[in-house]
Amino acid sequence: MLIAVILGFIFAILVPFFSKFVKKAIPFGYSLLPLSLFIFFLQFLGEIKSKGHILFHYQWVPSLGIDLSFRLDGLSLLFALMITGIGALVFIYTTYYLKGHKYLDRFYGYLSMFMASMLGVVLSDNLMSMFIFWELTSISSYFLIGFNNEDPASRKSALTALSITGFGGLVMLSGIILLQAVGGSYSFTELLNSSEIIKNSTTYGWIIALFFVGAFTKSAQFPFHFWLPGAMKAPTPVSTYLHSATMVKAGIYLLARFTPLLGDTFWWNSTLITVGAVTMVFAAIHSVLRVDLKSILAYSTISALGILVFLIGIGSEKALLAAGIFILAHALYKAALFLITGIIDHETGSRDVTKLAGLQQVMMPVAVAGFIAALSSAGVPLLLGFISKEVMYEATLQFGDWAIILTALAVLTKILLLVAGFWAGIKPFTGTLPAEFGKAKLPSPLLWIPPFLLGVLSLGFGTFPSLITESLIQPVFSSISGSDTIIQLKLWHGFNLVLVLSILTLVSGGALYWFLKPSNDLFQKTVRFEAISPQNIIEGGGKLFGSFAGIWTRFFQNGYLRNYVITILAFLTLLMAYRLFGEVNIYIDWNQISAVSHYEIIVVVLMIISILFAISTNSRSVSIVALGVVGFANCLFFLFYSAPDLAMTQFSIDTLTVLLFMLVLVKLPKNKQYSSKGIKMRDALLSLLFGTLIAILTLEVFEEPSSSEVSKYFAENAYILAKGRNVVNIILVDYRGFDTMIETVVLVIAAVGVYSLMKLNLNPSKKDL
Amino acid sequence: MKSLIFKTASTYLLPLLLLFSIFILLRGHYLPGGGFVGGLMAAIAFLIHSFAFGMKETQNIIKINPGYLMPIGLVFAVGAAIAPYFIGAPILKGLWFEEPFRFIGMVGSALFFDIGVYMVVIGATLTIMFSLTDTV
Numbered sequence: 001m002l003i004a005v006i007l008g009f010i011f012a013i014l015v016p017f018f019s020k021f022v023k024k025a026i027p028f029g030y031s032l033l034p035l036s037l038f039i040f041f042l043q044f045l046g047e048i049k050s051k052g053h054i055l056f057h058y059q060w061v062p063s064l065g066i067d068l069s070f071r072l073d074g075l076s077l078l079f080a081l082m083i084t085g086i087g088a089l090v091f092i093y094t095t096y097y098l099k100g101h102k103y104l105d106r107f108y109g110y111l112s113m114f115m116a117s118m119l120g121v122v123l124s125d126n127l128m129s130m131f132i133f134w135e136l137t138s139i140s141s142y143f144l145i146g147f148n149n150e151d152p153a154s155r156k157s158a159l160t161a162l163s164i165t166g167f168g169g170l171v172m173l174s175g176i177i178l179l180q181a182v183g184g185s186y187s188f189t190e191l192l193n194s195s196e197i198i199k200n201s202t203t204y205g206w207i208i209a210l211f212f213v214g215a216f217t218k219s220a221q222f223p224f225h226f227w228l229p230g231a232m233k234a235p236t237p238v239s240t241y242l243h244s245a246t247m248v249k250a251g252i253y254l255l256a257r258f259t260p261l262l263g264d265t266f267w268w269n270s271t272l273i274t275v276g277a278v279t280m281v282f283a284a285i286h287s288v289l290r291v292d293l294k295s296i297l298a299y300s301t302i303s304a305l306g307i308l309v310f311l312i313g314i315g316s317e318k319a320l321l322a323a324g325i326f327i328l329a330h331a332l333y334k335a336a337l338f339l340i341t342g343i344i345d346h347e348t349g350s351r352d353v354t355k356l357a358g359l360q361q362v363m364m365p366v367a368v369a370g371f372i373a374a375l376s377s378a379g380v381p382l383l384l385g386f387i388s389k390e391v392m393y394e395a396t397l398q399f400g401d402w403a404i405i406l407t408a409l410a411v412l413t414k415i416l417l418l419v420a421g422f423w424a425g426i427k428p429f430t431g432t433l434p435a436e437f438g439k440a441k442l443p444s445p446l447l448w449i450p451p452f453l454l455g456v457l458s459l460g461f462g463t464f465p466s467l468i469t470e471s472l473i474q475p476v477f478s479s480i481s482g483s484d485t486i487i488q489l490k491l492w493h494g495f496n497l498v499l500v501l502s503i504l505t506l507v508s509g510g511a512l513y514w515f516l517k518p519s520n521d522l523f524q525k526t527v528r529f530e531a532i533s534p535q536n537i538i539e540g541g542g543k544l545f546g547s548f549a550g551i552w553t554r555f556f557q558n559g560y561l562r563n564y565v566i567t568i569l570a571f572l573t574l575l576m577a578y579r580l581f582g583e584v585n586i587y588i589d590w591n592q593i594s595a596v597s598h599y600e601i602i603v604v605v606l607m608i609i610s611i612l613f614a615i616s617t618n619s620r621s622v623s624i625v626a627l628g629v630v631g632f633a634n635c636l637f638f639l640f641y642s643a644p645d646l647a648m649t650q651f652s653i654d655t656l657t658v659l660l661f662m663l664v665l666v667k668l669p670k671n672k673q674y675s676s677k678g679i680k681m682r683d684a685l686l687s688l689l690f691g692t693l694i695a696i697l698t699l700e701v702f703e704e705p706s707s708s709e710v711s712k713y714f715a716e717n718a719y720i721l722a723k724g725r726n727v728v729n730i731i732l733v734d735y736r737g738f739d740t741m742i743e744t745v746v747l748v749i750a751a752v753g754v755y756s757l758m759k760l761n762l763n764p765s766k767k768d769l
Numbered sequence: 770m771k772s773l774i775f776k777t778a779s780t781y782l783l784p785l786l787l788l789f790s791i792f793i794l795l796r797g798h799y800l801p802g803g804g805f806v807g808g809l810m811a812a813i814a815f816l817i818h819s820f821a822f823g824m825k826e827t828q829n830i831i832k833i834n835p836g837y838l839m840p841i842g843l844v845f846a847v848g849a850a851i852a853p854y855f856i857g858a859p860i861l862k863g864l865w866f867e868e869p870f871r872f873i874g875m876v877g878s879a880l881f882f883d884i885g886v887y888m889v890v891i892g893a894t895l896t897i898m899f900s901l902t903d904t905v
Contacts, residue, residue, distance in 0.1 A: 644801040648793075649806050652806055652809035655813050659820070660898065663816075663901060664901060723863065723865055723877065723879075725800070726800055726802070729883075732803060732805070733882050733883055734879055737850060740882075740886065741846055741850055741861075741882075744842065744843060744886055744889045747890065748840075748843060748889055748892075750897075751836075751839060751893035752896075754896070755836070755897070758900040758903065759900060
């Protein structure tokens with residue numbers, strides 16, 4: 001199982017190496033990967049049906065409770081099958097769609113990376129590893145959306161999508177951590193047992209709120225929906241795969257997965273119903289106001305995702321069943337519609353629904369697939385969409401006091417989606433073929449077989465629901481709802497209210513399709529409201545944050561070394577002064593301080609003279625040399641107190657510093673009086689304060705009872721353990737060898753840093769300054 | 770600085786200081802000294818030379834780019850640190866030859882570690898120095 005999940009990653013790494021061979025020998029060879037995975041997952045159908053779920057366990061970071069354990073149950077199997085199945089079709093489709101593209105290998109690499117991450121999300125039992133895969137889907141989708149990396153709009157959409165979904169992922173991470181704190185485990189299977197404890201805990205509200213943000217951002221729920229239409233800048237196979245069938249459903253998957261664990265409480269249900277309802281109606285209205293085929297599909301996808309959230313929110317058994325079926329039905333028809341849009345775009349070069357017409361004359365098989373998909377999306381009998389719609393109406397009708405409102409919303413959404421589906425799947429094919437598309441022809445079967453196959457599945461499952469009832473839908477239902485109810489799917493439910501609603505939907509949807517023609521005017525009318533759209537508000541917030549960060553950074557990172565030093569010193573002085581005078585008793589034991597000898601006095605006088613010299617002289621070189629004298633005088637002190645190693649190092653460092661300063665200072669212009677008196681006074685005051693504080697601090701150190709045990713141990717064992725007599729050096733190379741090693745690395749980094757700063761020439765014109 | 774005395778003196782100082790730096794490096798285990806100080810001294814030796822003859826001349830003497838000393842030194846230090854691992858001892862354990870070598874004395878992994886530090890210090894200091902004077 002582990003191999004099945006990470007195969008995509010391995011594949012993505014290997015693609016560049018064998019791409020030349022594959023391109024020549026077997027052009028569609030890449031498709032074998034998802035296809036074989038699809039078959040691999042198919043064979044679990046029987047086992048899941050009888051056992052419920054299977055666990056696979058692989059250790060990863062046991063110390064943190066993070067494992068690569070996988071849980072295969074109805075829900076994850078459905079998703080795994082969709083991911084690999086639609087994945088296989090998309091892979092095949094891409095072979096022709098992007099034929100001869102410069103970066104085709106790269107595309108397959110990203111695509112298989114995405115597939116593997118998506119499999120990881122739906123199969124992970126450990127929430128931490130699920131989070132990691134979750135973020136990986138965001139990252140790989142970033143690459144896929146920005147695949148046309150020379151187009152600024154496409155890069156911007158990719159960034160928006162990454163920011164929104166990445167942000168949601170991080171929020172979800174905090175939810176996961178909270179959940180672990182309450183439930184005591186990262187394993188979903190183990191958490192299931194403590195469902196009641198979690199629901200009654202005080203942090204329950206936080207947990208579900210955080211999870212909601214994660215799910216809503218990923219599944220493009222209002223008000224985070226806007227990244228999805230933007231993401232349509234990606235090549236059509238990507239839109240098909242990520243933005244209708246799989247990735248956007250990850251949020252739905254999350255909600256469905258956690259329904260048995262966190263669901264069935266007031267806040268869970270009412271939040272999901274509200275957000276889902278707002279999203280589905282809002283997006284459905286938007287979808288009929290668009291003229292670009294992909295935009296229409298994007299908004300209808302958002303609306304469908306809203307329906308799913310809405311159904312999970314209702315939370316009754318019927319509603320969860322409806323959600324389970326709709327996930328499958330939607331994936332089948334929406335993927336088909338996207339693929340068809342891709343074909344139309346590929347052959348005619350246009351996606352404008354107001355212009356497209358009559359294409360059935362030249363591409364009959366595509367038209368058939370389009371008709372089936374559109375009808376399934378509309379919920380016409382004999383198609384899978386019909387069954388999901390029926391169950392959905394049953395669910396809303398059973399919802400107590402609010403039944404009428406919820407049902408009305410659902411019917412409204414369905415009517416609008418029907419129109420959107422017809423525009424995408426039927427409108428381009430009917431009517432007379434405009435002259436400008438006269439050159440369009442039927443493309444290679446590689447392009448039209450995948451949507452055709454999806455249509456066949458919609459039709460087959462819809463006509464004979466028994467094909468999937470027991471094998472697939474029953475386990476899905478059990479794992480979402482956690483109950484054992486045996487479900488039954490039928491085409492004919494008898495003549496009842498649900499059927500009336502169905503007919504109402506079809507009739508009014510058909511009428512609307514007849515009267516409402518897609519037009520640019522309608523689209524233009526929505527543009528006026530852009531200013532108050534969530535997209536603008538969030539982007540504005542981002543800009544505001546950016547400019548705040550700019551002001552903040554310019555204030556502190558002002559580029560003047562002297563200001564940095566002042567800031568650092570002033571901060572340290574304040575902090576230390578606060579600690580010293582606030583909480584520490586300053587006490588100096590004069591008796592402990594050894595007698596002052598006369599040569600020490602001489603050295604101190606020397607130091608003071610050179611300091612005065614350094615600050616009063618007008619020549620830079622003189623002041624540097626004077627500072628060097630201070631350093632050498634310091635060395636003498638080290639020698640007085642028998643620390644030859646320190647003295648030696650200090651001596652070398654001081655020599656080096658003076659010499660280096662000289663190298664640079666010689667080239668500077670003559671020193672002038674740059675600073676005003678006030679600034680000089682400020683600097684002097686700060687240095688005096690800082691120096692005094694350091695002196696007090698040093699004296700205070702004596703007050704701490706110093707432990708001589710460590711030094712005694714070092715001295716005694718230097719020869720025995722490390723065969724050396726110079727304890728200082730032994731500490732450096734042996735006792736603290738690791739520190740030294742890291743310090744050498746730091747030194748190298750510093751040198752490389754200086755080198756690159758010096759050689760870096762950001763603005764060539766300023767070179768001579 | 771075009772003083773003849775300084776020039777003449779620095780010609781002799783360079784080899785002497787370099788020798789001295791190696792001496793400091795080798796004695797580090799028993800007496801004051803070690804790789805860090807040794808490296809600094811060697812760098813000072815080159816720096817003095819460059820004051821007398823200019824940076825170009827010093828670069829000509831060194832022949833190789835001093836930057837290369839940094840990775841080589843790192844290899845020495847890290848190699849000495851992980852060498853014990855391959856004979857089953859913990860990382861950074863001191864390994865020593867039984868018998869002392871002539872002139873050098875006892876040789877062990879700590880010495881190689883110190884040599885690594887020595888090289889890194891020379892490499893880093895000279896890199897900083899050369900890039901500063903190249904640009905300013």
